[in-house]
Amino acid sequence: MGVDNILKLYAETIRSSYLHYGFWDDPGLIDIEALTLEDIKKAQNRYIENLSSYIPKAVKSILDVGCGIGGNAAYLLDKGYDIETLSPDDYQRKIINQKFGDQIPFHHCKFEQFYSKKKFDLILESESACYIKIDEGFSKARVVLRDGGYLLASDYFVHFKDSSKSPHLKSSHDINKYLESSKSHGFNLIREFDQTDNTMITLDYGKYFMDRFIEPSIDYLKYSIKKNYPKTSSLFLKLFESKIKSKKEQLDLLDSVLFRKYRKYMIFLFQKV
């Protein structure tokens, strides 16, 4: 079904079992330059700890939609929930199978195409809501949830638009459209929390790492190519630089000031009525 290579890159570089931003309790106290990958992993653990505090007491069965590489599922399994996982991604399927074997059922499909006889108490969409088509996602959630069941979504949504081509305006749902769709599909919003402040440290760290290590390394590589291959370097560098330019525009995604301008990172708990 294909592999999301960006998510694979995160999995292989950060080497945690999560693919989300993490949650920082006291973002104002963090010194970005002093952070380590271990701190990022701790924040990712804290994220599911905080998110799971929104799971209502009566919930037993959970469908982890867009389960990534299984960190959230492992955490929830450990807390005693009856968990099933779902992802359309081939790489994630391999990792989930290695991690859980037969212990947890895995559904290899998009949520929009999921079919199940079983009804779940809660659907978890941890940083996966933005990948799922809004209306199809709520229609499917209605079918898959028992009456009175819950949808717990934690993701970033666009709250402001302008005529810019900011990448923050892409690959994220419009918050008003999302909430309107929830209502029209028979869901009540029963809890919400804006966790933007608690998540931005991870972006700030990513930007710091890029500015400090990756950009100077690219400059050095260009210098080195020019020096060693003075005759052939100019054509190669032209091609290389046009690729780098398009990638650099994507780096705006690491800018937390721009994130805040366009997006909010929300927790929404809906109940099927």
Ligand SMILES: C[S@@+](CC[C@H](N)C(=O)[O-])C[C@H]1O[C@@H](n2cnc3c(N)ncnc32)[C@H](O)[C@@H]1O
């Ligand atoms: C950013 S990752 C989040 C992974 C995990 N939930 C976490 O919090 O670490 C997004 C997940 O959504 C999955 N995904 C993408 N499109 C999807 C779809 N249409 N239906 C269900 N999951 C989808 C991706 O394969 C991936 O597992």
